[in-house]
Amino acid sequence: MATINENYLKLPGSYLFAEIARKVAKFKTDNPSANVIRLGIGDVTRPLPPSIIAAMHQAVDEMSNEATFRGYGPEQGYPFLIQKIIDTDYIPRGIHLDADEVFVSDGSKSDVGNIQEIFGLNNTVAITDPVYPVYLDTNVMAGRTADLGANGRFGNVVYLSCNAENNFIPALPAAKVDLIYLCMPNNPTGTTLTKKQLKVWVDYAREQDAVILYDAAYEAYIQEPDIPHSIYEIEGAKEVAIEFRSFSKNAGFTGTRCAFTVVPKAVTALTASGRRQPLNPLWNRRQTTKFNGVPYIVQKGAEAVYTAAGQHQIKELIGYYMANAKVIRDGLLSIGLTVFGGVNAPYIWLKTPQGMDSWAFFDKLLTEAHLVGTPGSGFGPSGEGYFRLTAFGNQENTREAIERIKTRLKV
Amino acid sequence: MATINENYLKLPGSYLFAEIARKVAKFKTDNPSANVIRLGIGDVTRPLPPSIIAAMHQAVDEMSNEATFRGYGPEQGYPFLIQKIIDTDYIPRGIHLDADEVFVSDGSKSDVGNIQEIFGLNNTVAITDPVYPVYLDTNVMAGRTADLGANGRFGNVVYLSCNAENNFIPALPAAKVDLIYLCMPNNPTGTTLTKKQLKVWVDYAREQDAVILYDAAYEAYIQEPDIPHSIYEIEGAKEVAIEFRSFSKNAGFTGTRCAFTVVPKAVTALTASGRRQPLNPLWNRRQTTKFNGVPYIVQKGAEAVYTAAGQHQIKELIGYYMANAKVIRDGLLSIGLTVFGGVNAPYIWLKTPQGMDSWAFFDKLLTEAHLVGTPGSGFGPSGEGYFRLTAFGNQENTREAIERIKTRLKV
Incomplete structure (x- = not known):
């Protein structure tokens, strides 16, 4: 009589990214003309270097x-x-x-x-x-x-x-x-x-x-x-x-x-x-x-x-993403948000304004600026009240995203 | 105080392939002019197909x-x-x-x-x-x-x-x-x-x-x-x-x-x-x-x-190895050995002659025919008295190996 590893049953479902996908899909259905930009994913987007x-x-x-x-x-x-x-x-x-x-x-x-x-x-x-x-x-x-x-x-x-x-x-x-x-x-x-x-x-x-x-x-x-x-x-x-x-x-x-x-x-x-x-x-x-x-x-x-060529090319790659990180960080600071990270890492961690919870800020960012980020509470209880943006997008989208945050977000 | 997974200590060392390598290295040192052929390894040797x-x-x-x-x-x-x-x-x-x-x-x-x-x-x-x-x-x-x-x-x-x-x-x-x-x-x-x-x-x-x-x-x-x-x-x-x-x-x-x-x-x-x-x-x-x-x-x-091309090419690949399997199987049978496998698999499993143990046959094959195979006892207690040869070599070496078994092995 084969039995399972009961410890697996202790895990809750992988809720975070599924819930993000669900909310984004619904928003797109309700707002078919919206150009949604994703700053939520921790995945690179630049091609592999020539070497x-x-x-x-x-x-x-x-x-x-x-x-x-x-x-x-x-x-x-x-x-x-x-x-x-x-x-x-x-x-x-x-x-x-x-x-x-x-x-x-x-x-x-x-x-x-x-x-x-x-x-x-x-x-x-x-x-x-x-x-x-x-x-x-x-x-x-x-x-x-x-x-x-x-x-x-x-x-x-x-x-x-x-x-x-x-x-x-x-x-x-x-x-x-x-x-x-x-x-x-x-x-x-x-x-x-x-x-x-x-x-x-x-x-x-x-x-x-x-x-x-x-x-x-x-x-x-x-x-x-x-x-x-x-x-x-x-x-x-x-x-x-x-x-x-x-x-x-x-x-x-x-x-x-x-x-x-x-x-x-x-x-x-x-x-x-x-x-x-x-x-x-x-x-x-x-x-x-x-x-x-x-x-x-x-x-x-x-x-x-x-x-030597490879080392040079990956430095360029990292420089590209870190330039995005600076754009995001500076943009968020310019509208008075409290921001961490983004200096030695491609992740920017912001304190949600007015004590909003992480998911409320997710909704606000999506509906007001058509941007997708990741609620901090998805990374653990102490992430509540924070929000993650990533620098892995392309430059144009990242600049556009920050422009929207500056002009459309009501903070 | 970090502690280890004690179960790892139950495992004996990975003795089989290390011991084979040791014996082959010693034989080569003692017989520098010998052309040793390996029929022991379960690894493919043909290049990837063009598709x-x-x-x-x-x-x-x-x-x-x-x-x-x-x-x-x-x-x-x-x-x-x-x-x-x-x-x-x-x-x-x-x-x-x-x-x-x-x-x-x-x-x-x-x-x-x-x-x-x-x-x-x-x-x-x-x-x-x-x-x-x-x-x-x-x-x-x-x-x-x-x-x-x-x-x-x-x-x-x-x-x-x-x-x-x-x-x-x-x-x-x-x-x-x-x-x-x-x-x-x-x-x-x-x-x-x-x-x-x-x-x-x-x-x-x-x-x-x-x-x-x-x-x-x-x-x-x-x-x-x-x-x-x-x-x-x-x-x-x-x-x-x-x-x-x-x-x-x-x-x-x-x-x-x-x-x-x-x-x-x-x-x-x-x-x-x-x-x-x-x-x-x-x-x-x-x-x-x-x-x-x-x-x-x-x-x-x-x-x-x-x-379609890929399916054709992998059939050729399998045909190549299975032709080797037939050469090995037929060669071993022709000198009166008892042989299993090699018909629906690239592995030939032979009963060692005269009730020799697996390692004794390994030594005999190496010293008399300059061939390397794998002692059956390395795969579990019931493998004792058996020996594995594989069909994954190239055709010329496989034919040469079987020629040596026919002409040099004293069974």
């Missing part, structure tokens, strides 16, 4: 020839890509990694979702609030939480509130936690931690024998000098942190799928008998047992990100 | 243009591919599926490894023995088994022995089981079940409320008419079976990565309260939460498999 395109064409050709055809590659990724990652993303920041500490994957969503498998079910999880929902949902599915309470929070999870009151710097938890998810630059708030602020967390993890799961998918958007691009810029982090990085947002790979995860050999957790177990071989076992590597063609595309 | 190459070039070009660029796609796969799968692989066999019953993924290894997540930890798992190790290993890692015993078997797992004595037709289990993994055509034995034989299992699952996890990665190699290509050819299977299919072995996608899994809306398992829960929304939740879809470029390559 990457050229590398993938060449790789496709290699697959057509018996002499250069590639079958199964290493589950952990090809050495040609791993070495480029280390040499370009880490060595210049003074971080030395061995090739077997980097695991190439099909996406950070997979890795941040799967990483919890190598930990015991009794670990207490801490997440910042609001945040990208995958950290929490995957722990619910695994059974590391109690039920969803009437307050919108799952039991047995520590929510680290991040809002204007604490300047989006999470306070250390009062109760003990074991696994701490940090997403910096943050999705959805676009805020970051300085090196000094992040060190507080590394020190805490070292004292408490906790592990930090550090999602740095947006690191390429960092513009200010004192913001760490990698958690391993912080002394001692290699013993307590796993880092997730992605080509989705720096090189436009959301539909091409490539990312990587760093699991230093020094990071450990405890066995039931109290022994320190390195996590690197556990993640290696997880990946070699349940994953078969990233397409060769895609890894060749990712390798091209690290050529 | 697939052309489709991927076109898709790469689409990614270079803002108007045709693709970001995030549906986690479940693009409708253009799903509809082709249904229309070509299922409808002609009288099997009707809805588009939301097919989930495109990066590989069957991922899906057969992840599927267990949607089931409770108290389910009893049955596997055929010998078999592809991912089914068992992923259940060990999840905690559905006891420790590995001195007999080479994990506790709380039902091993369904398949060998010459039962003609590789597993007997129904004496004790009750909940999740049954069947791999047909089988890796490693190359054997299959007829429709009538498979119906016994479907009927059993229906009676016992068990779920069959049916891995049909090698279905394209089936040549005989009475062997089902899909478990849904068996009446009633839609209510008890999930099917895994792959482009790895029919179209040469081992390094390109695309597969799909069918979860009919009719297949259910029980909740703790005794309610029947459809598994389709649970798998959908798993995939949308932890996976972000297959690269657009790769899905366009997979779509090309279903053009």
Whole structure:
């Protein structure tokens, strides 16, 4: 008599984007001539840079020839890509990694979702609030939480509130936690931690024998000098942190799928008998047992990100989106809104005016300015009263959107 | 104090292929002039067919243009591919599926490894023995088994022995089981079940409320008419079976990565309260939460498999490997060995002569004929005394290998 994983039943439906789609569809039916602009989606829109395109064409050709055809590659990724990652993303920041500490994957969503498998079910999880929902949902599915309470929070999870009151710097938890998810630059708030602020967390993890799961998918958007691009810029982090990085947002790979995860050999957790177990071989076992590597063609595309031309082209890409971020940020500030993010991240997080709730502001923006954004409450209870706009649209639409906000929005 | 998933410690090291590599390396050092031929690996060697190459070039070009660029796609796969799968692989066999019953993924290894997540930890798992190790290993890692015993078997797992004595037709289990993994055509034995034989299992699952996890990665190699290509050819299977299919072995996608899994809306398992829960929304939740879809470029390559030219080209590919299978099978039979498989599968499973154990035959084949195969004992306790050869090499090497077996092997 097969039985299901009951933990799945604890999850509410994926309400946020479905509800947005429903409201937008209704608005369009009621207002067929309206030109609705979307600033809600966290997906890139610019084409892949020429270096990457050229590398993938060449790789496709290699697959057509018996002499250069590639079958199964290493589950952990090809050495040609791993070495480029280390040499370009880490060595210049003074971080030395061995090739077997980097695991190439099909996406950070997979890795941040799967990483919890190598930990015991009794670990207490801490997440910042609001945040990208995958950290929490995957722990619910695994059974590391109690039920969803009437307050919108799952039991047995520590929510680290991040809002204007604490300047989006999470306070250390009062109760003990074991696994701490940090997403910096943050999705959805676009805020970051300085090196000094992040060190507080590394020190805490070292004292408490906790592990930090550090999602740095947006690191390429960092513009200010004192913001760490990698958690391993912080002394001692290699013993307590796993880092997730992605080509989705720096090189436009959301539909091409490539990312990587760093699991230093020094990071450990405890066995039931109290022994320190390195996590690197556990993640290696997880990946070699349940994953078969990233397409060769895609890894060749990712390798091209690290050529001189590729580095130049992705900087242009990021510059394009960050120019949008500035347009949005400046436009919102000019009409007196309170705005966060958008400086080191492609996300702009605004405080809704007059204490409106997030969904009321969604409706207002749609009906008055024909713009779609994302209600902050969709990212966690502490997102209520906030709203996310993204810089991933094209320039013309972004300028037009902000023009509408300035001229049509009644705030 | 972070703690690890203790279940990982139950797994022995991945000994099989490492030990093969060690032995081959030593032999080559000792015999530098020997030309060693590998018939051991389950990986394709022929290049991707021209239709697939052309489709991927076109898709790469689409990614270079803002108007045709693709970001995030549906986690479940693009409708253009799903509809082709249904229309070509299922409808002609009288099997009707809805588009939301097919989930495109990066590989069957991922899906057969992840599927267990949607089931409770108290389910009893049955596997055929010998078999592809991912089914068992992923259940060990999840905690559905006891420790590995001195007999080479994990506790709380039902091993369904398949060998010459039962003609590789597993007997129904004496004790009750909940999740049954069947791999047909089988890796490693190359054997299959007829429709009538498979119906016994479907009927059993229906009676016992068990779920069959049916891995049909090698279905394209089936040549005989009475062997089902899909478990849904068996009446009633839609209510008890999930099917895994792959482009790895029919179209040469081992390094390109695309597969799909069918979860009919009719297949259910029980909740703790005794309610029947459809598994389709649970798998959908798993995939949308932890996976972000297959690269657009790769899905366009997979779509090309279903053009008229693509279908012709993959038939040629399969014909090429099956000609190798016949060479191997006929060669082994001609020297009096007992041989299974190789008729509906690219795997040839031989009984080692004179009751040698699998590793002793490995050494004999390497030293006498300079050939590498895979010891059957590496696939499970019931594989002892057997040996796997694969048809995935090139034609010249395969002929040369069999010539050596005929002339040099002392049996």
